[in-house]
Amino acid sequence: MRPLQRADPDRVGPYRLLGRLGAGGMGVVYLGRSPSGRTVAIKVIQRRFAGEPRFAARFRREAAAARRVTGVFTAPVLDADPDAPTPWLATAYLPGLSLREAVSRFGPLPPSAVRPLAAGLAEALGEIHRAGVVHRDLKPGNVMLTADGPRVIDFGISRPDDAVTITRANAPVGTPGFMAPEQLRAEKADPAADVFVLGATLAYAATGKEPFGDGPLETRDLRVLNGQADLGGITEPWLLDLIGACLRLEPGRRPSAAGVLDLLGPPDDGAPSLLGTRWLPAAIAEEIDRRTAEAAPLSKPPPPPAAQDPALNSVATTDTGPVKGPGDGPGDGPKTQPPPLGTGRRAVLIGAGAGLLTMSGLGTLIWRLTRADERDPSRAPGAARNSGAPPTPQGPPPDGIARWKRHVSKKDRYLEVAAGGGMVLANGDDGNEILHALDPRTGKIKWTRDGGMQATPQGAVTYLSQAEGRQLCAVRTATGRTLWTYDVSFEEDGPTDELAITDSVIVFGLDELTAVSRSTGRRRWRSKLPGRYGVSGVGDLLIVLARDALVGLDAASGKTRWRHPVDYPDFQVVGDGMVYAVDRFGTLHAVRVDTGAPAWRRPNVGGWGSQAGGGRCYVEAGDGEILALDSATGRQLWSRALLGRVTDDPRGQATALGLAGPTLYVSCTDGVLYALSVADGRVQWTYDGDEPNRTRPVTADGLVFIATANGDVRAVAPPPATPRTDGGPRATP
Template sequence: MEPLRSSDPARIADHRLLGRLGAGGMGVVYLARTPSGALVALKVLLAEYAEEPGFKERFRREVEVARRVDNPWVVPLADADADAEAPWLATAFVPGPSLGEAVAAYGPLTERGLRLLGARLAEALGEVHRAGLVHRDLKPGNVLIAHDGPRLIDFGIARAPEDRTLTATGMVVGTPGYLSPEQAEGRGGDGIGPASDVFSLGCVLAFAATGRAPFGSGAVDALLYRAVHDPADLDGVPAGLLDVLGRCLEKDPARRPDAGELVRELAADDAPQDGEAADWLPDPVTRLIAERSTAALALPDIEHTLAPSDAPVDPGPAEPDTRETSGAPEPQDARPAGRRRFLLLAGGAVALAAGGGGAWWAVTRDDDAGGAGPAAASSRRPVHTIALHGDLSGPHSETGRAQERGLRLAVAEFNARGDAPFTVKVRAVDDGGDPVAAARLAAELTEDPAVLAVVGPTTDATAQTALAKYDAGLLPVVAVSPGGIVLVLQGFRSFLLGRLPDSVLSIYVSNYLRGKARSRKVGVVLDRPAGNYAAQLATSLSNELHNVQQPSVPEVVSAMRRDFGSAVDTVLSAGADSVFFAGLPDRGALIAATLRERAFQGARVSGPALLDGQFLTQAQEAAEGWVMVAPVIDATIKPEAKKFAAAYRERFKEAPPRYAAEAYDVTGMLLKALSGLPAKSRTRENLLAAVRAGKYQGITKTFAFDKTGMMVIDGTGGFLWRVEQGDFVYGGPAPITV
């Protein structure tokens, strides 16, 4: 990013400009903050071109197309004004490099990476084509790279095949070297259809596989001629992709596969599925994304970028205070030194790890008021709906059902109150752990005006696809189990992360290892199949250990390896006397077994993912003694939660599982805030503002949020668990100091 120039405005509309991302002959792209604090890429058409009907019409078309295309692999439109004196549009900011930049700097992708890239770009193109449009300018520079997959950008020349308003027969529009033969020949109208985008996708994938364009370089005329007459240069393309790329690059559009066929074919075999995108990028690209994400988090917020003329006016009487605290706030200089240091370290961990988210079915379960009895049935009270969005039947159903029950208990207790100002109805939806279903259900909940807030989703992958839908309707959504900092970084206005991010948990891990475990050198094992989760934990822990000059031995395990012997031998031979594993339960069992085979007696520590019955089942005796740092309590032991635990047992005939108390807490927080609003002010927007401005003391921890939607880091929220006699045993708060 370049600094703003003296000729640049300080803001455009309500967006505060922070720097220049790029510039061309017709406009400038700025990095900007929205009024809510989200980062966006804001494109402005220069005034001299805004007066020309052709350029302004093209810009208006880009806005219209961006509004019509809704797909996880297309950068979403945040706001736009095509009729302004200087027309502008703002899209979500993606801190990663373009595909062109990544390949040029770090080389081609692996076949696994190519399959993910191709399948997700084909999925994006399929959405464009279903909208009746053709992108017409797919090239490496119009593909941005994120940890979980690509993002398609720039719809400036997209149009319907039959639309002839912006081009004419004989005019070549697009980027030579990535144009289809029909584009290179200047065919107009119906001659440029979806198959043209498929050809361009074949060119992009060939570039990503080899590092060079399939029709070479040189003069424009030569490039156009080769696209029409010469075979593509596919030397160096992995053998498993030669056939599909060859068919994409057929000269005859009728012989090319459509986008749907490409999704099915490229997603076959061992390609990453759904929300899984582990190990698809070269390590240097992953680090580059992390660095740029870190820089994005370090940018000033709205308060620090206000110009004098932007000073806020007196807003008048404040909304009713819905804050609930256990005492007066502690002055900053009165905090213990260890706590002050923790806050500083945690801030660094958040920034560093910011870069580091088959058939499906779903059901919706509604009830009148959570089975709350007479109070719930009262017809004299207004009725408001709180929704639970979770995985209630898929791989994470244990967590999803726990959250549903925690929510229902909170609602039942609220409805049973004689002074309750309204009755609460529960609506529960099940995405089965599928990101596609999650997006669809989020859209349905958003369209239901009775729903004022949502608790969920259950996983990072489902949250990644759902949050944009909720944000579109400004529907408050509070999640207690997803932990990726990227969910906060994307700037969703209505999202609140009701737990510490995974990256902050590494501070507790460091304190535990250096303190109670008395480790002198830590082996940090990053398991690539765990994707962003592993990267955030391992990267932030390594950084923390480096900052305190604690020796560590980093080791990365490829997704293609199931034998952890080499990785374990590497860290142990380097003198590691403790091991931290950043990975998931199934492979956690493998490294646990390997460490047991080596008779390793040092501390073995991991993050919240290993707090799963699968780890115990598969690791058996090898799980004994492992310690997990997680953002979740045992409600049967924590004194503040014992009343909740008793009520849960009475209602559901079992002890409360993990994440039930956390869902109970955030539901109580939402209901407390909603109760504090006047009857006519109980809207989504006002509820969101009340929760953001307030502070709520729950049974698990204190809930307060900063302007990004992340919990305020106050030294609480991390907890220790240990495997003892084949079960997880709660160990109380994790240490904030050594």
Template sequence: MTEKLTGADPARIGGHRLLARLGAGGMGVVYLGRAGSGELAAVKVILPEYADQPEFRARFRREVAAARRVDSPWAVPVTGADPDASAPWLATAFVPGPSLAEAVAMCGPLPPRAMRVLGRMLARALTAVHDAGLVHRDVKPGNVLLAVDGPRLIDFGIARAPEETALTSADMVVGTPGFLAPEQAQAQPASPASDVFALGCLLSYAATGRLPFGTGAVDALLYRTVHDEPDLDGVPDDTRALLERCLAKDPAARPTAREMDEALAEETPADTADWLPDTVVRLIADRSAALLALPDIEETALDATTDGEPTEVPAQAPRPSDRRRFLLLGGAALLAAGGGTALWAAQRDDGTAPTASSRARRWILGVQADLTGPQKTVGQAQERGIRLAVEQFNSRTGKPFTLTLKTADDQGDATRAVKVARALAADRDLLAVIGSTGDETTGASLDSYDAELVPQLTASSAQSVYGVSEPRHFLQAVPGYTGLPSTAAYSLYTQGARRVGVLVDRDGGIPAWQLGHTMFQNLGVLKIAGEPRVAPRLADNLAPVVAEMVAQRPDGFVYTGTPARAAAVARALAQTDFDGLRSLGYPAARPEFLSDAGAAAEGWQIFAPYIDPSAAPVRAFATAYRKRYGSPPPYWAAEAYDVARMIIARLTGTGGRPSRTKLYDLLAKGTYKGLVRTYAFDKENRWLTSNEIFRYEVKGGRYSYAGKVSF
């Protein structure tokens, strides 16, 4: 998707008239540009602060040289470059389609034939890369763009010949975790076989929608890549054996890219879209049609003057009407290729006033939550908290607008989460969405909202990594699993803990691993001796592990996992002579832990991101909630109420209806003092900058609130 040019953007680069922004990264900005011939291009420009650094300029020069050496119809060709310019730039042919990551997230896994065609064409692209004496080193779904006539491999930014000297330190892992070969995960040199491993991961993802070595913390992901077998459930039988060979731990046991091409033996498309499912063809057509809605070129900083002299648009450049006609023809071609797929012109959400003939736009806040599934208690509490905030705002006299709440129940199911997110995001009046309730549904919905530039905020999903996407309009308004343990470890330290056993139960999934592993790391920072243990998912008796840990004479014990197995650990610990501090990871602190553990639950502490609804800071909220719904608020309701009030505060402070992008910037860059905590986000990851959490202790068979803990 595109974004409007800013006033500071250049008007043209290397003979390309810049039309819009395609994205920005740590080192530069990628623009949509048009050459004098009328052809569209993706123009990558290095930021000035990096252009002056010899090592970055050398890396960029290597990227240009690498991309030019690759000759394949399935690799995006270079159309121009100047690595020695004051603002180094690289132009490649523009592919309007989505990335493979977006297509799978929005449309689901590819059918078997589509996966085989994809694999064969990418194998041919890698064959060209390897024949040029290069290793790509970052083959992943985000670096594969889909077009009706086939995929295109992009981004040769870290490609280089195997024998070239790296510009990074010797022990730096280069590439994307989840697609790194075992040798790369261990900081060993990459080879063509490493690209084949990555292609195997990519094809498994395309076929199943899952990464073969899972997701989560980077160190855990790299460990599984090196030591565990891949999860290939759902991969078609006729390609499973080939992918098993691609994912061999030994590089010598993997096929070459050319051998993969021959083994797949699937007929490649002849300029038709019949290899792709209709939903993906429609997505490609929609992306192309959305270009029709690009605004007319606005004056930018370099339009006004260049070295003090007026600048004119070249005479040969097509007028806006010519450009729209050109893009319309491209969209019509996609329509024909898609066998009747509807083509539509996207409407802009730019904050401009509606025309007299259009209806007045609504101000909609969306809520996506699990209202009827496994986490319905949390989802319903959050929906009610958000609804209360909206109703309170709408009851004000002199309010600048009326806010409409639009809810969607994803039932805690990832597949349904994609569908409801796509439906919400398609409403042009939607300004932002709060949700989803759980980690899996939040991760599944990211691409749908990000594709439409909808600001998405979660009040309860704390995962640090979500699949392979890097969402640009997402804010995690809750301390993350990797942020919370620093404060929890400090609290244990202040309570006298100096030697702590940490039991990470793999049955608890990503939350258990991230909480437990990060807790161990933070104990080390505080000079607390840690005794870590990892319980396998299939372990049926954790009592021996508990006894072995207690034998090390710790004065603290931490368990992260599931409520049922937490109860078993609590009972096993109660059978020993251990009398130190006990801490339970908050995802396991549910009512069933109390009932199953019984007396053994007494004394366990929980460090959680949610406040007790009866605590003083939220007492007025609790009163209003009880009056509105006839019952006291559950956990998580106040946090969702806070997030809704933060969005409302930003909407009322803009002086008019903001665009989605402007609203996101206001939320991401601002600071809001809520009832539960102060909300401010760091510039790089958009995580909360504070790790304020709340301590509970089990007393008398209930979770007793012990106050806020800050570090």
């Protein structure tokens, strides 16, 4: 949770806004306070979506239906204005932690806690269904564990983007891994779909793993459609039977919400009440109690503003000195900004960490924000695991230093950055598709080329795809001077994606591969192997992702050297004599580059953005974890669950990794660039001044370069290093 931004309103309806709880593509969720002092969560929808007549009608209908839901284990809808220029809906604010957060931080729930959880969720779904509402987005992130028991949130309208998506033909609605088969087929979702996802949610609570695994979205969807749930970690027969009944493929064979309660039976005599926290493990109960106590001051009406000191001259002050808000001037009235924060935009409020909100002066909001994990690093979601490393020093990691920024593209356009040969290359789109070559030290533009190109620097020479993929060009990286040009013939597929570079040739093509000499630009050979699934080069070998195999080709001749069967391989990366690829079921395959022999496999990973080098492979796993695996054996060396990850939204979760010597750079979904030590996964420093667009960070001249969501290239320097108390080097802000 973060302070209000400059463009945020002060009020929504009768509610005064206190801060941001979250944001997405459809709108923003705020923490607000009613005139009586009650805290509420307010969803505000963007105007452009409110202008869709079908969206407005849908929002109005479902807001009215959601207000009829009054169950004990739901979060009540308190107020709504679907006809406002920016429609909004207010629900009760529930301090606590989500089931997703509870399991990821404290581990799976014991069967003794899963049983009452199942009863509470089934009762909540029953109330929702009786009101004529289908949740459509039940998941661990939409189950809150509070001091008053479990609560289902976001029912009725689920997520604002669902209300738009469902009006589009053949578009599934929900969260991958937590959708029923009929939802994936874009069929009408009825209460049976919620029961299916109830089973998936209970499986996650009991095992700590999503029952349909991780990896690419298509992989998870395929497992759901085929009924391939992994329930191996569940040993209690009653729980296995219950979840299995909920996960039946045919909607008509699943129990209703009331049927789930019948299968559970009445609670045992002396069982703790669900209207509390005694049914939960002690660590989770303590965390809920702590957050509830910290949230209590937010529910009290603020004290009246203190008398204004004439010496302030209408300028708001804080303990850091006077601060005048942007745009202040004659007639504007006093405005305030939060004082500088040591942890930047990563500071969080109650519900995502620990926070304190006070009022002073002219009603100025003073945010003294710290995280619970900063006070107790061993409990932090970002704490490294399985590493055997000593505890991380207390306090937040230092901040990286912004060096320069260069605008090269329109906002929200795909922008990729590469570095090599003393240049930073960015293929921007700011009205025209232009490749920019930037000085890494200053950001000054050294040269540009038109044409919308894919740039692959290889030291002093950079290879470009240009003219809409109908031309391949080699240029001097330092000057942009053309060395040779290869015009793609009519029968050849142009280089529309990343080029594969070997010692002798450059290879490209979708349905067929074409190899061009690196030195002369002349065609060397063609192959009927398709390159649409991915091609990469290493030394004198070309590695092709075919539909059913990894194929190693001799780069000079195009002849096959080896073939290793893999079902729809994807996301390949090469390093340390290995090629790594993920199959359609989310299993990572490690294959020896020289022979094609299998080395090891690891299930349930996401391969996008992987990196390899220094005897390790770095991949993304479930719940935002970055794994470091031993290249030779696949043994896990450490894992790091990064803070602030937007869980339960797999469409926007993928991270991008960049490896440079002793540091692994991670461009994460929370808008933060993390610098991790490759030795143990510790966060060395972070940078969150510009939101990365989650393309791979690159390095040159001691700086890190990211493409931002605003279409900029940003250069970031690590913070200076000072001696650490344990004898090792430590960065300091």
